[in-house]
Amino acid sequence: MTLSARATARLVALAMVTVIVQIAALSQVLFLGVGADVSPLVVMAVGFLAGSVAGALTGFGVGLLVDLTLFQTLGVSSLVLTAVGYGVGRFRELRDPAHALAPLALGVAATAVAQIGFATIQFLLGVDAPLSSVLAWQILGALALGALLALPVHALVRTVLGRDLPDDPRSRRRLRAYTTGGLSPISRP
Amino acid sequence: MYDKTVRRRRAVLLLLVGLSLALLTAYFGESRRGPLHSVQRGVLEAFSPIQEGANRALTPVRDLIGWFGDTFEAKGERDSLRAELDRLRQEGVAEGVAQAQNRELKAALDYSSQLELSGFQPVTARVIARPPTVWFSTITIDRGSTAGIRRDAPVVSGEALVGKVSEVSAHAAQVTLITDHTSSVTARVIPVGAGRIVRASRADSGATGIVQTRVGDPGELVLEFVSEGKSVFRGDRVATAGTSPGSRFESLFPVGIAIGEVTKVDDDGASRDVRLRPYADLRGLEFVLVLTRGPGSPS
Numbered sequence: 225m226t227l228s229a230r231a232t233a234r235l236v237a238l239a240m241v242t243v244i245v246q247i248a249a250l251s252q253v254l255f256l257g258v259g260a261d262v263s264p265l266v267v268m269a270v271g272f273l274a275g276s277v278a279g280a281l282t283g284f285g286v287g288l289l290v291d292l293t294l295f296q297t298l299g300v301s302s303l304v305l306t307a308v309g310y311g312v313g314r315f316r317e318l319r320d321p322a323h324a325l326a327p328l329a330l331g332v333a334a335t336a337v338a339q340i341g342f343a344t345i346q347f348l349l350g351v352d353a354p355l356s357s358v359l360a361w362q363i364l365g366a367l368a369l370g371a372l373l374a375l376p377v378h379a380l381v382r383t384v385l386g387r388d389l390p391d392d393p394r395s396r397r398r399l400r401a402y403t404t405g406g407l408s409p410i411s412r413p
Numbered sequence: 414m415y416d417k418t419v420r421r422r423r424a425v426l427l428l429l430v431g432l433s434l435a436l437l438t439a440y441f442g443e444s445r446r447g448p449l450h451s452v453q454r455g456v457l458e459a460f461s462p463i464q465e466g467a468n469r470a471l472t473p474v475r476d477l478i479g480w481f482g483d484t485f486e487a488k489g490e491r492d493s494l495r496a497e498l499d500r501l502r503q504e505g506v507a508e509g510v511a512q513a514q515n516r517e518l519k520a521a522l523d524y525s526s527q528l529e530l531s532g533f534q535p536v537t538a539r540v541i542a543r544p545p546t547v548w549f550s551t552i553t554i555d556r557g558s559t560a561g562i563r564r565d566a567p568v569v570s571g572e573a574l575v576g577k578v579s580e581v582s583a584h585a586a587q588v589t590l591i592t593d594h595t596s597s598v599t600a601r602v603i604p605v606g607a608g609r610i611v612r613a614s615r616a617d618s619g620a621t622g623i624v625q626t627r628v629g630d631p632g633e634l635v636l637e638f639v640s641e642g643k644s645v646f647r648g649d650r651v652a653t654a655g656t657s658p659g660s661r662f663e664s665l666f667p668v669g670i671a672i673g674e675v676t677k678v679d680d681d682g683a684s685r686d687v688r689l690r691p692y693a694d695l696r697g698l699e700f701v702l703v704l705t706r707g708p709g710s711p712s
Binding site: 254263303 | 594
């Protein structure tokens, strides 16, 4: 799946806007003590709509920008979000889920992978943290917020990428339904 | 064709994972003056005006979303503030006596040699960015070296300690909060109602220790290495200890900045677990004061 130059430009702009909105606004809003993190959701949506390569590249770019602008350890967010983008993209390529709520489930999974992946890398890097109830609450809260925001973020990313999507699953299914009369060729009389 | 696509996909993944690991390793191996840190400072400088603009533009949206969360928490906070107000009223009278005694003792002990807040020039800065995870307790502010801010400058909010400046560019700086896992602050325990005759029996008060964080729990601090033979009680206050007389190393923080209140003390004889609640609302900071020595001061 190859992206056009216009789609690539849109993805770069999307990554930059995501990081700025995340660190300048969303991270400063707490809901029941938990901050929303839309970075994994945007990467999930790109992987789901544009495939594994675009998902992995977007994940790497968003992660690198987050680490650079926040003076965090370089490479940590990139590694985690690359895995999220690639994983979601491969899932879509192999299973091609058509259910309307698939982005919601994938959003929760992406948030979980990001939270647990980030925690695991921090533990591996030697950060001495207790497995406290507060940490568990932070992860569970992030999952709940991820579930709430997954569908709007997915719809927003779809709108932003628009017709530049190389192989939009919705268009493909619509085309398949049109050419086969809405049914599989096997089931036609 | 299929093989080519698969090979390309795998190559991209391997390249990105390899790049991430290489960045991680190189970043860990270099000093603060290394090239990757310099790139980060450059990005911080380039992004700070955009972050500041986005921060201001998105304030109404942020406030609207925050309103829902705040409403849930407001009732519990109101009750605890009422209880605190009652306690503070009781302590207010005793504090007057303590202040009078303090003035007399300062005069007797030549206190002028100690570092005081009046020796600093506070610079007000707006918080323009913060990380989304609890693993890094840092904030980015919209003032940098051109406003006289230097690395390691203490940062306060109201009269409570927030942290210290960890990185500076010309027009922005990063502040490491006291809840970050890299933070340590030498502190002194101030018994509640110190100076009151009723607490005079606590001759063993004035314990010192080091305030550190419980990573993953941004609302709690711990007091480690508490001096032996000194008592610490729930409700006691903790403030910066400054530089100890005769110490080889100067503390980054001046003496007497409030840090937090002791919320829990577990003493099993062999070890003491002292927990604190920071006074500053570290997750809700909008403005902070950076204590500088003025423009042109040595770093």
